[in-house]
Amino acid sequence: MDQIIIQGGAQLSGTVKISGAKNAALPLLAASLLSDQELILHNIPQLADIDSMFELLIQHGVQISKEGSTITLNARGVVNTTAPYELVRKMRSSIVVLGPLLTRFGKARVSLPGGCAIGTRPVDIHIEGLRKLGAEIELEDGYIVAKAPNGLVGNTYTMPIISVQGTENVMMAAVLAKGETKLINAAREPEVVDLALCLNAMGAKIEGAGTDTIIIQGVESLNPAQHTVVCDRIEMGTYAIAALITKGELTLTDCDVSLIPIVSDLLIKAGGEINLLDANSPSKGFHIKTISDNICGVDILTEPYPGFATDLQAQMMALMTISNGASMVTETIFENRFMHVSELCRMGADINIHGSSALVRGVPQLKGAPVMATDLRASASLVLAGLSAAGQTIVQRIYHLDRGYDNIVGKLQNCGATIERTKASS
Ligand code: EPU
Numbered sequence: 120m121d122q123i124i125i126q127g128g129a130q131l132s133g134t135v136k137i138s139g140a141k142n143a144a145l146p147l148l149a150a151s152l153l154s155d156q157e158l159i160l161h162n163i164p165q166l167a168d169i170d171s172m173f174e175l176l177i178q179h180g181v182q183i184s185k186e187g188s189t190i191t192l193n194a195r196g197v198v199n200t201t202a203p204y205e206l207v208r209k210m211r212s213s214i215v216v217l218g219p220l221l222t223r224f225g226k227a228r229v230s231l232p233g234g235c236a237i238g239t240r241p242v243d244i245h246i247e248g249l250r251k252l253g254a255e256i257e258l259e260d261g262y263i264v265a266k267a268p269n270g271l272v273g274n275t276y277t278m279p280i281i282s283v284q285g286t287e288n289v290m291m292a293a294v295l296a297k298g299e300t301k302l303i304n305a306a307r308e309p310e311v312v313d314l315a316l317c318l319n320a321m322g323a324k325i326e327g328a329g330t331d332t333i334i335i336q337g338v339e340s341l342n343p344a345q346h347t348v349v350c351d352r353i354e355m356g357t358y359a360i361a362a363l364i365t366k367g368e369l370t371l372t373d374c375d376v377s378l379i380p381i382v383s384d385l386l387i388k389a390g391g392e393i394n395l396l397d398a399n400s401p402s403k404g405f406h407i408k409t410i411s412d413n414i415c416g417v418d419i420l421t422e423p424y425p426g427f428a429t430d431l432q433a434q435m436m437a438l439m440t441i442s443n444g445a446s447m448v449t450e451t452i453f454e455n456r457f458m459h460v461s462e463l464c465r466m467g468a469d470i471n472i473h474g475s476s477a478l479v480r481g482v483p484q485l486k487g488a489p490v491m492a493t494d495l496r497a498s499a500s501l502v503l504a505g506l507s508a509a510g511q512t513i514v515q516r517i518y519h520l521d522r523g524y525d526n527i528v529g530k531l532q533n534c535g536a537t538i539e540r541t542k543a544s545s
Contacts, residue, residue, distance in 0.1 A: 123514040123528060125505035126537035127487055131367035133534035137355045137374035137404070138164035138525040139188065139348030142430075143310040145212045146287040147317055147348060148172045151181055151192035152219035153294060154321060154341035158192045162348040164525040167518070171210040175202060179216070197224065204230035204261060210522075211235055214242055215284055218292035221254055221265045229263045236494040238453035244282045248289035251276040252296050273298035273337055281306050281423040286333070287314055293335040294323040302333040308424040309349055309378050317346035350374040353430040354524060356382050357499050359407045360434045361531070363391050364441065364507040368408030369534060370396070376405045381427045382435070385417045389438065416444030416481055421452050433459045433500035440468035441507055442481035449476040459497035462490040466504050466512065487512040495523045502527065506536055515543060 139162035149172070151158045163169060165188070173183055180198035184191045200220045207213040211232035220227035232242065246256050246263060252271040257264045273296045278285060286306040291314075293300035305311070307329055315328030321344040324336035355374045362369040363386060376383050376393060383393055390411035396404045416439060421429040429452040439446035440463055450456045457477055460470050466488045469480040487510035492498030498519040505512030514520075517540070520527055528540045 120515070120543050121517055121540055122543040123502060123517050124539050124541060125487070125502065125512045125514070127485075127505055127508035127510060127512060129365065129506070129535050129537050131362055131365045131369055131506070131531070131534040131536060134370040134372060135358045135530050135534060136372050137350045137358070138162070140164070140310055140313070140351035140353070141166055141168055141523050142283070142353070143313040143349050144169055145172055146215045146284070146291070146310070146314050147346065148176060148190070148192065149215040149219055150291055150314065150318060150321070151176065151194045152179065152197065152216060153223055153291060155195040156341060156343040158321065158343070159345040160190045160192070160348060161188065161345065163188050163190045164351065166523060166525055167521040168210050168212065168523060171206065172213070175206045175213050175216065178203070178206070179220070200224050200227045202229040207232050211240065212284065214245060215288050215291070217245060217263060217265065218249065218288035221249060221267055222271050222292040222295040225266065225268050225270065227265045229265075231258070231261050231263060236458060237456045244278055244280060244285035245288045248276050248278065248285060249292055252289070252292055252300065271296035273300040273335070275301040275303065277303040278305060283308050283311065286311050290315065290325065290333060290335060291318070293337060294318055294325070294341070296337040298337055300335045300337070302335070303331065305331055305333045306423060307331060309352060313349040317344065320344040320346055350378070352378040353428060353496070355379065356428070356431045357434050357503070357524070358530070359383070359386055359391070360438050361503055361506060362407045363389065363409050363414060364438050364503050366409045367534075368406065370404065370406045372396070372402040372404035374404050379428070379431070380425050382431055385419065385427070385435070388415060388417045389442065390414050413443035414438060414441055414481070416442040416446040416479070418447045420449045423452070429453060429456060430496050432456060433496045434503055436460075436470070436477065436479060437463060437500040437503040439479040440470070440482060440485060440504065442479070444481055446479045446481070447476055448479060451475065458493040459500045462497070462501055463504055465490060466508055468504070484509055486510060489513040489515065492516040492519045495519045499524065506531070506538070
């Protein structure tokens with residue numbers, strides 16, 4: 120098993136190209152199932168989760184070819200509408216094939232994903248939404264067995280909780296349903312907007328993505344299309360925090376800081392300065408640096424978009440561990456997303472958890488230690504902590520990082536970090 124070894128203390132300086140968003144790319148790949156025409160997706164990141172989605176789509180019968188970060192998909196010859204447990208348990212986002220398979224083929228059998236390290240993560244909203252469109256759904260032997268032999272029919276569905284993939288799944292199903300579907304209390308995340316843009320390029324009729332009400336007029340079939348995946352705002356936020364935690368400066372390209380509105384405000388409050396790249400520069404992006412010797416403590420409350428993303432909570436908490444003052448970090452999206460806290464404390468952080476909040480009292484410096492990654496974003500927070508700590512940090516179980524960070528070691532090395540990936544001895 121691989122591990123990452125970091126010698127902390129180097130101030131980062133350089134340029135990082137931000138990849139396409141994992142959480143946009145996954146449903147976009149699944150959207151290929153909606154059509155018998157070619158879908159070409161540009162800017163697909165190289166990640167283990169993307170490979171898992173390829174594996175799933177290939178076993179459904181989708182033809183996939185790759186050229187760099189461009190992927191061409193053709194779902195003309197789908198042979199199988201079952202998403203098996205062995206693949207879904209590897210990656211719970213596999214659930215987004217349910218809506219497309221059901222609406223195009225009138226049937227789908229998708230394994231229930233089960234819980235994960237950050238929470239129980241039920242899929243009841245996906246199921247209820249599809250039932251609203253007329254699907255008959257039973258749970259059998261750990262599988263969601265969905266049928267709509269005469270096709271789905273548009274309806275109004277008020278989502279009881281804001282769910283990103285729930286919105287994506289029902290929106291994709293509604294694209295080929297008869298008549299109009301209205302999704303109220305829909306997720307407003309940029310990844311939902313990106314999916315709607317791609318679906319519209321394929322010939323869907325979707326309005327309102329990015330607001331809390333999405334209206335979809337069903338169409339009979341879709342066209343060939345091309346789409347470029349939006350930048351990964353979580354990767355962008357992680358590198359912005361890396362600049363501040365090492366008291367360094369980074370230029371982040373191929374990205375859009377307006378996609379992390381609350382996060383960027385808090386990074387500025389914490390002592391960062393953000394300047395957009397010149398309009399004449401070859402790529403869109405921004406420059407971030409620390410302008411104060413001390414990081415200020417700021418309070419963080421995770422919320423659905425445009426609030427502070429739960430996927431950046433662990434990384435921001437790593438920054439707060441070395442702040443001058445205290446910070447209250449409140450997690451409102453997932454019930455168990457503080458797994459990084461005990462590992463950060465092993466590096467000398469002063470953090471106390473009270474229910475869904477963590478009180479972080481800043482310390483002058485963290486100390487390197489062997490630590491264990493527990494989930495994707497927790498792993499990123501440990502890498503950030505290691506970059507700033509005195510001495511050596513060894514991050515184990517880094518397969519979590521491979522799921523969501525495209526070449527994190529190479530990107531950090533290019534900016535002066537002393538970091539390497541090695542084989543663990545046992
Ligand atoms: N929820 C339900 N029922 C459902 C669906 C969700 O109760 O049917 C609850 C969840 O348990 C959670 C809340 O609703 O408490 C929000 O979950 P959501 O459905 O929005 O999460 P998701 O769509 O499964 C996506 C991202 C996550 C990210 C969340 C929240 C993808 C592939 N995943 O998950 O990303 O944390 O939205 O923003 O888009 C990550 O990248 O590390 C990651 C976990």
